[in-house]
Every structure is written in C-alpha cells, then in structure tokens.
Amino acid sequence: MSQELSKEEIKKRMQEWRNLKTLNKKAVARRDKLERQLKLEREENARLRKENQELRKEVEELKLQVEELREIIFGKKNDKDKKGDDENDLWEPKKKERKKKKRSKSSYQRELPKEEEITNTQEHKIDNCPDCGTNLANKKVKEFYEEDIPLPKENKSLKKVTKHIVEKGYCPKCKKWHRSFNIPSKKVVIGRNVKLYIAYLSILLRISYSQIKNLLYDTFAFKISNGEIANILEEVSLTLRPEFERIKKRLQEEGLGVHLDETSWRDKYLWVMTSIINEDTIYLAGKNRGNSNIDELIGEDFNKVRVSDAYPAYKNKAGTPQQCWAHPHRKIRDLAKSKVFSKLKRKYLKEVYKEFSLIYLDLREALEKPFKKEERRELKRKLIKRIREWSKKDKRDPKKLGNIKKQFILQEEEWFNCLDFEGVPSDNNKAERMLRHFVIKRKISFGTKTEKSSRAFEINASVLMTYWQKCKENFFVEIEKVFGGV
Numbered sequence: 069m070s071q072e073l074s075k076e077e078i079k080k081r082m083q084e085w086r087n088l089k090t091l092n093k094k095a096v097a098r099r100d101k102l103e104r105q106l107k108l109e110r111e112e113n114a115r116l117r118k119e120n121q122e123l124r125k126e127v128e129e130l131k132l133q134v135e136e137l138r139e140i141i142f143g144k145k146n147d148k149d150k151k152g153d154d155e156n157d158l159w160e161p162k163k164k165e166r167k168k169k170k171r172s173k174s175s176y177q178r179e180l181p182k183e184e185e186i187t188n189t190q191e192h193k194i195d196n197c198p199d200c201g202t203n204l205a206n207k208k209v210k211e212f213y214e215e216d217i218p219l220p221k222e223n224k225s226l227k228k229v230t231k232h233i234v235e236k237g238y239c240p241k242c243k244k245w246h247r248s249f250n251i252p253s254k255k256v257v258i259g260r261n262v263k264l265y266i267a268y269l270s271i272l273l274r275i276s277y278s279q280i281k282n283l284l285y286d287t288f289a290f291k292i293s294n295g296e297i298a299n300i301l302e303e304v305s306l307t308l309r310p311e312f313e314r315i316k317k318r319l320q321e322e323g324l325g326v327h328l329d330e331t332s333w334r335d336k337y338l339w340v341m342t343s344i345i346n347e348d349t350i351y352l353a354g355k356n357r358g359n360s361n362i363d364e365l366i367g368e369d370f371n372k373v374r375v376s377d378a379y380p381a382y383k384n385k386a387g388t389p390q391q392c393w394a395h396p397h398r399k400i401r402d403l404a405k406s407k408v409f410s411k412l413k414r415k416y417l418k419e420v421y422k423e424f425s426l427i428y429l430d431l432r433e434a435l436e437k438p439f440k441k442e443e444r445r446e447l448k449r450k451l452i453k454r455i456r457e458w459s460k461k462d463k464r465d466p467k468k469l470g471n472i473k474k475q476f477i478l479q480e481e482e483w484f485n486c487l488d489f490e491g492v493p494s495d496n497n498k499a500e501r502m503l504r505h506f507v508i509k510r511k512i513s514f515g516t517k518t519e520k521s522s523r524a525f526e527i528n529a530s531v532l533m534t535y536w537q538k539c540k541e542n543f544f545v546e547i548e549k550v551f552g553g554v
Contacts, residue, residue, distance in 0.1 A: 129467055131408040158404055159422040161429045181213050226288045230259075258300065262290065264544070264551055266297055267304045271525075271532045274509035298521065304551075305524035308531040311550050315348050315534055320366060323348075324491055325373030325387065327499035328365065330357065331507055334515030341365040342502050344373065344492060347537035349502050350530040354515070354522030357381065373489055375496050378475050388489075389482045392496035393428050396472045400424055403469055416464050427454050431487075431494050439490035448487045452480060502533065 073081075196203060218226065236247040262284075269280050277294045284290040319326055324344045330337050337357050342349040355361050359381035366374060370386040377392045404414065404421040434447050459473040476483060486492040506529065509515075516522040531550065539546045 125467065128408060132403075132406060132466070132468065135406060135408060136402075158401065158418055159425065161425060178215070181215065186213075227290050228259075258292075258296070260551060262292075263300050263304055264547065266292075266300050267528055267532060268544075270297070270301060271528050272536055274505070274512055276513050301528060302520065302524045305527040307551060308527050311531050312350065312527045315530060316350050316365075319343055319348050319350060320370055323372065324489060325375065325390075326366065327496050327502075328362065328374055328376040328382065329496055329499035329503055330361075330379075331503045331510075333506075333510060334517070336515075337361075338503065338506060338510075338515070339365060340499055340502050342499055344375065344498075347534055349534050349537070351506075351526045351533075353526040353529070354519065359385070373485065373492050375486075375493065375499070377496055378479070388485050389479075390485045390492060390494070391475075391479060391482045392494075393431065393483065394495035394497055396475070397424065397428055399468060399472060403466060409466070413464055416462075417466075417469070420458075420469065423458055427451060427458065428494075431484075435486060435492075435494060444487045448484050451484060451487075455480070455483070505533070 194204060194207075232249060234247055234249045234251055236245055238245050266280060266284075269275050269283065270277075275283070277297050280297055281292055281294070284292055319341055323346065326344060327342050328340070330339045332338075333353060333355075336354050339352040339355055339361050340349065350365070352361055352364065362381060362385050366386060368386070372387055373390055374382070374385065374387040375390045375392060376382045377395045382389065400417075400421045403409075404417040406414075406417075409417065430447075431451060434444065437443075455476055459476045461470070461473065465473065486494045516525050532547065535547050535550070536543055
C-alpha cells in the first residue's frame, strides 16, 4: 500500500533538490575553473621546461665558448699526468711502431766539411817536450776542423762600397748623349744583395723593421731607415711580380689541384693557395673574407681539385671540392675532452668521437695504398654508408656537433672526392702550415697597414716562400736568378 508524501515533505525534498542542483552547478563551474587552471599550469610548465632546456643548451654553448677563449688566451693544459681523470681516456688509433735505428757516434757530431769548403789551413807543430825540452819521437798528426763566421772588428765594416765612374759622350750624328752605364738619380744607392737580404729577413725570418736595422748595423755596419726598408720591399715586389704571375698560372693550370685557406691579418684577412703536388704558393694580403678572393686565386676556368675547410665561401666554386677531415676531427675531439658536459654526456661524445675517428682512419689508410679505382669506389660506398649512420641526429648532440653532422649530410660527396684521385689528401694541413709561418709574423708586426704594403707583401711572400720551400739548399743562388737586376 503506497503512502503519499505530504505537501510539506514534497516541499522539503524539492528544496533539497534545488539546493543540490545549485551546489552541483557551482561544483561543475569550480571543476571547469580548476581544469582550466590545470591546463594553463601544464602549458606553463611545458613552456618552462622547454625554456629551461634551451637555456641549458645556451649555457652549455656559452661555457664551450669560454673554454675555447681560455685555450686561445692561455693555451691548452696538459692533463696527461693526472691520474683518474676520465677526460683523458679518449680512444685514439694505435700508432704504427717504427723501429728506431741505432745512431752512430758520428751522427751526433757535425758533418765533415768538403775539401772545396776549406778556406784556411793552420799547422800546429811540436818538436820538444814542453816540460823538459827533450826532442819528441814517433810524432803523429791529428786533424780537426773549425767552422766560424767573420764578425766586424775594431769598427771595420763588412760592407762593400763600390765607386762607379761612368763615362758619357755626345754623338753628333744621332745628336744624343750616351752613357756606358745607367746612372741613378741618387748619388748613393743600395746594392742588390742588401735588397735581397732585407726581403729575406722581413718575409722568411719574419723580423721587424727595427730588428732588420739593428742586424744590418751590428753585422755589417750598414745604416738604413724604416722608409728605405719599406721602399726596398716595394721595389723588390715590382721585380718579382712576373714570377708571382707565373706561379699563379701554374697553380691554376697545372697539377692535381690546390689547397686553400685564410686567416686574420690585422683588421682584414690573409689568403693562401698552395699546390697539392709541389711547393708553389701564392698569398693575397689585406683582403676581406668574401668569396671574390677565391675567384681571384683559382681563376675562371679552374677544373682541378680544391681542398679547403667547410667555410661557406668555398661553396659552388669552380673545380672539384674536397672538404678537410682534420677540422671536424679536432672539433669533435675537443668536445669529447670538454669538462663543460656531464659525465653521461661526455661518455656519449667519446663514443661519437671514436666512431668518427675509425671512419677517418680507414679513409687515411686507403689513401696511403696504391691507387686502384674499383677498390676505392667500393670503399667510398661503404664509408658514405657509415658516415650517414654516424650523422643521424641525437637529442644529446651539442649544437656544434649538430652543425658538423649537418655538414656531412648536406655536402656528402665533397668529403670523399679524394678517393677518386691519386695523390689528393683528405685534409687541408698543407695550407695551414703555409699560413702558420705568417701568423707568427702577424704577432710580431701586426700585418700590413696600407693597400700598397699589402700588395708588396703578397708578391714577396709568394715568390720567396715558394723558392725557400723548393730549394733550401741553394736558396740565395736560385732567388738571385729571379731577382735579376734589382
């Protein structure tokens, strides 16, 4: 039997229902609000996490830059003797053991002079005992050689001064004056040997004007001013210019190809182009870092191999490009050695370095073997496959490593063109060596100041360095032939 609710009970329950409905509405609104807040917080949290990761990467890059700057200023520390330092346990290829030849005692002594080199002979005789005066018996002779150089003594100069007496006469038929020898405009002129020696001191020995002045005066009692030295270097460059152009033409047209590189030079840049197969080298001084300098070096019709680093200016230039493997190899090694990263990341970077080193090692060993086209082609295919696998992106990659991997992906063929030619190296070390000589000069004299001095320097440096590397045994004899009548 059903019981009907009273009006008061119905009213009471209706009120409760309305209250619950109101509370539910408020609860739903509060829930929606909390969900919106939670969503915003999650988005903010995700943004902060992303920002934190970016900041960590930025801090990592800044620490790397600080580390690189510290090494540039203070040099690299030698930590080889530190025990328990896991930064030094990098994998390195085992060097081939070379059997050291036992040196004879004579190898530690100066080489005996040739008979034609002996300029003076002194005999030192002894007949009596210096102690008691008795005549000596069974006398024997021993020989030795003394090598020395002349020095100025008692203000006597080693300088040679030649007085020229030049006759001239008038031809009544031609109605002209004729001289037996060309007379210079100045009463006293500097001879060819001094000019050659100054160019040698400035370019090859890299010494400053003040040092040249002191050396000439102390050794030869020869006085000279800074202005005269500058004029002599310019005069020498005018005489050497034809040889400079011949060297440049040989580099552009002959041989397998060239190495190219550049370095800072005062407030500008010094460029170099040197042959792969011989010592021909030319420089461009006081230039900017634009790619027009490359065009000036290699010329318009260049169709040979050009070895360089990955600087973008070399991109799309004439010839067959070969990228330098030594540059990324050094950069990856430095990353693996860096103390900026955590131990876990260093471990990863060491593995990356090891894998890259093995690929590079296989490439170098292949280039040392006799050239066989089919073997090289097969090896090239395998190495490209390995470098593709190595170049895959990884979230643990620092920005610098990521950029290196990108270079191998975008310029894949350019890293292995050396396998297609016999005698082409996989690095640009020769160009770096040819620049290093003048990096030291830049530290001494800060490079060249004017356009005029830059043009003189690049001609003198190109010709003198080419001949110095080519014929060190008789450098002055060979360079005198080029100097002619300077």
